Each structure stands twice: as structure tokens, then as C-alpha cells.
Amino acid sequence: MKLSVPVTGRAAAAVAVAAATLFTSGSIAGAAPAPEAVAAAPDLPVANVKAHLTQFQSIAAANGGNRAHGRAGYTASLNYVKGKLDAAGFTTTVQSFTSGGRTGYNLIADWPGGDTDQVVMAGSHLDSVTSGAGINDNGSGSAAVLEAALTVARTGYQPTKHLRFAWWGAEELGLVGSRYYVNNLSSANRARISGYLNFDMIGSPNPGYFVYDDDPAIEKTFKDYFAGIGVPTEIETEGDGRSDHAPFKSAGVPVGGLFTGASRAKTAAQAAKWGGTSGQAFDRCYHSSCDTTSNINDTALDRNADALAYAVWELSE
Ligand code: TRP
Ligand code: ZN
Numbered sequence: 001m002k003l004s005v006p007v008t009g010r011a012a013a014a015v016a017v018a019a020a021t022l023f024t025s026g027s028i029a030g031a032a033p034a035p036e037a038v039a040a041a042p043d044l045p046v047a048n049v050k051a052h053l054t055q056f057q058s059i060a061a062a063n064g065g066n067r068a069h070g071r072a073g074y075t076a077s078l079n080y081v082k083g084k085l086d087a088a089g090f091t092t093t094v095q096s097f098t099s100g101g102r103t104g105y106n107l108i109a110d111w112p113g114g115d116t117d118q119v120v121m122a123g124s125h126l127d128s129v130t131s132g133a134g135i136n137d138n139g140s141g142s143a144a145v146l147e148a149a150l151t152v153a154r155t156g157y158q159p160t161k162h163l164r165f166a167w168w169g170a171e172e173l174g175l176v177g178s179r180y181y182v183n184n185l186s187s188a189n190r191a192r193i194s195g196y197l198n199f200d201m202i203g204s205p206n207p208g209y210f211v212y213d214d215d216p217a218i219e220k221t222f223k224d225y226f227a228g229i230g231v232p233t234e235i236e237t238e239g240d241g242r243s244d245h246a247p248f249k250s251a252g253v254p255v256g257g258l259f260t261g262a263s264r265a266k267t268a269a270q271a272a273k274w275g276g277t278s279g280q281a282f283d284r285c286y287h288s289s290c291d292t293t294s295n296i297n298d299t300a301l302d303r304n305a306d307a308l309a310y311a312v313w314e315l316s317e
Contacts, residue, residue: 041313042155044147046302050293052143053135055080057293060133065289067128067139069170070102077126078107081146081167085109088153090165097169097180104169106177111152114162120316121164122148122197122308123178125171125244132289136296137262141199142167144305148312159316161194168244171200178244182251190251197311198245198257203301204283206276207260210236214249218256218315225310231303232273238264238282258307260300262286 056077060066063073078094085092090109097104107126124141128134149165151157170176182190195218211222213235226233236259245255261282271278285291 041306041310042151044144044151044302044305044309046298046305048150049140049143049147049301049305050296050298052080052146053139053293053296056139056143057133057135060128066130066132067126067134068130069099069104069127069173069176071130073133074127074169075105077142078105078167078169081126081142082107082109084146085149085165088150090149090153095177095181095184097177099170099173099176104177106169106181107167108181109149109165111149111157111163111165114159114316116162117192118161118194119164119192120159120161120195120197120312121166121193122199122312123166123168123244124199125169125177126167127169127172127177128291129172129287131287132285132291135291135293136203136205136260136283137201137286137291138171138199140201140203140296140301140304144202144301144308145199147305148309151309152312157313159313161316163312163316171244175244175246179247182247182253185251190253193248193253195254195256195315196245196248197308197315198243198255199304199308200243200257200259201262201283201286202258202260202304202308203296203298204260204262205285205295205297206266206280206282207297207300208266208270208274208282209233209300209303210238210259210261212236212240212245212255212257212259214245215254215256218254218311221311221314222256222258222307225307226303229303229306234270238262256311258304260297260304 059076067073093108095106124145168177249255268278285295
């Protein structure tokens with residue numbers, strides 16, 4: 001859905017200054033108004049995001065019902081994402097590791113260009129649990145990050161900073177793939193990462209709109225987007241640190257992200273402001289066989305995919 005975000009003029013300059021505060025060490029004190037070089041973030045077509053989810057569902061169905069670490073459904077998922085990225089012109093890298101006696105894989109996609117001393121990363125875990133296809137957890141984040149990357153290519157976006165997208169393996173076994181990636185970065189390459197944005201469960205069927213409260217400038221960028229479309233947000237508290245941003249945060253990288261809720265129940269106050277059903281879990285199919293393409297709220301998926309694109313564009317220009 002096309003959404004117009006009324007962040008223009010002075011507001012856009014304020015956003016640009018906030019981003020500059022985060023991502024550069026240069027002084028901005030007393031600076032003239034930020035240049036109006038803000039590239040408009042694109043609308044990510046939710047139909048495209050959903051088409052990726054349909055592919056993940058088919059992959060699970062053809063591979064024993066899941067896309068879990070060490071199973072055929074995981075490698076098929078990775079090959080699907082990698083094929084799209086390679087065709088679009090990304091430089092892809094598959095990083096392998098071992099967990100629980102099985103080989104796991106991270107997929108990293110670099111968009112050629114930009115300042116490699118300032119890397120903006122967006123990532124999501126691509127593995128499901130063994131009990132189901134994992135379409136909300138975490139086909140949703142994986143599909144939205146993929147569509148954002150493909151939109152970078154489609155629009156020929158050439159940001160000032162360098163863009164890197166990641167799909168992590170074995171998150172469900174304890175953040176194994178993302179931790180492996182962070183542990184194997186040299187300290188110089190770790191220091192080059194200006195920010196890591198995480199997307200894990202962003203289409204919950206009874207959704208809340210939760211923003212991680214880690215790096216303040218990243219948090220503000222997401223909140224600006226939701227304020228612009230008139231959707232209230234809350235800080236993410238359902239098991240803080242339970243996803244792939246945690247290893248980055250521990251290593252000192254600024255992090256942020258979005259989440260629409262897992263097994264915790266929506267309160268009456270939350271239902272009053274977001275709609276949906278109070279007293280019911282945000283995702284009743286969390287880690288269950290019913291986490292299928294029917295387990296997605298399209299409006300939540302659309303809003304979060306567009307917020308993702310907004311943050312990637314705003315923080316990388
Ligand atoms: N991936 C998490 C899991 O499977 C889901 C989750 C729970 C989560 N709490 C979270 C993701 C908070 C992001 C933020 O356990
Ligand atoms: Zn998850």
C-alpha cells in the first residue's frame with residue numbers, strides 16, 4: 001500500500017540530523033540546516049512480500065513441513081533468497097557453521113557501493129522451528145528484508161553508506177548463526193557497522209506494534225515512521241534480547257528492530273489502540289504447526305515492511 005509519510009521540510013532535516021548524530025563522528029553543533037538530500041523511501045509492495053511467504057510455505061510443504069536448521073527446508077529457503085539476490089546484482093556470501101551436529105548457514109548480501117567504513121545492516125532469521133513452516137516466525141522478517149533488498153536494486157539506490165542484508169541460520173537454537181557471524185568479524189570490520197536492524201516476527205495475526213529501545217537514533221527513526229502513519233507504538237519487552245540483534249548489541253554495535261508479538265497476550269488497553277482481540281496471544285501459532293500463511297496479518301506486515309524500508313533508506317543516505 002502506498003503511504004505518504006509527512007516527514008518533510010524541518011521534520012526531514014531533524015531526521016537527517018538524528019541520523020548524522022548516530023552514524024558519523026563529525027560535529028554537527030551549530031551546523032546549517034541539513035541538506036535536503038533525503039532520498040524518499042519506497043513503498044514495499046505487500047503483495048511481493050506475501051509472494052515470498054507463499055514460496056516459504058511451499059518449500060516447507062515439500063520438505064517435511066518445516067524450514068528448520070539442518071533440514072532440507074532450510075537450504076531450500078536459503079537457495080530461494082540467494083537466487084533472487086544474485087539475479088538482482090548483490091554480492092552474496094554463504095557462511096557455514098556447525099550446531100547440534102548439523103551444518104547451518106548464514107546468507108550475507110552486500111549491495112556494491114557506498115562507504116564500507118559505514119555499513120548499515122538489516123537482518124532476519126531464516127530458520128523455523130521443526131514443528132511448522134515458520135511463516136510469521138520468521139518468514140515475515142525474511143520476506144520483508146528480501147523485498148527491501150530487491151527494491152534497492154530495482155530503484156538503483158546508491159546510498160552514501162554501504163548496505164548489507166543478512167539471513168541468519170539456527171536462531172531457534174539460541175541465536176547461533178548471528179553470534180557466529182559477529183564472533184568471526186575482525187574488530188575493524190565490527191567497528192565499520194554503523195547499525196544493525198533486526199526483523200523477527202513482523203506479521204503477527206493479533207498484532208502489536210513494538211519498537212526495540214536499544215540505540216536511540218534507530219528507535220527514533222522507526223517511531224517517526226509510525227507517527228507519520230498515525231499508528232501508536234510501544235517499546236518491545238517480550239523477551240528482550242531473544243533475537244539476532246543481541247550478539248551485535250553485546251559487541252557494541254548500535255541496534256534496533258521491530259516486532260508484532262509472540263505468545264504474550266494483548267491487553268485491553270492494547271486492543272483499544274490497535275484493534276484485535278484482548279486476552280489473546282499476539283501470535284497463537286507461535287512455534288506451532290499452524291504458523292502458516294494463514295497466520296499473517298496483512299496490515300501489520302505491510303506497515304512493518306514499509307517501516308523497514310524507511311529506516312534502511314533514512315539511515316544509509
Ligand atoms: N525469535 C524469538 C523466539 O523464537 C521470538 C521472540 C520472542 C522475539 N521475543 C522476542 C523476537 C522479542 C524479537 C523480539 O524465541
Ligand atoms: Zn523468531
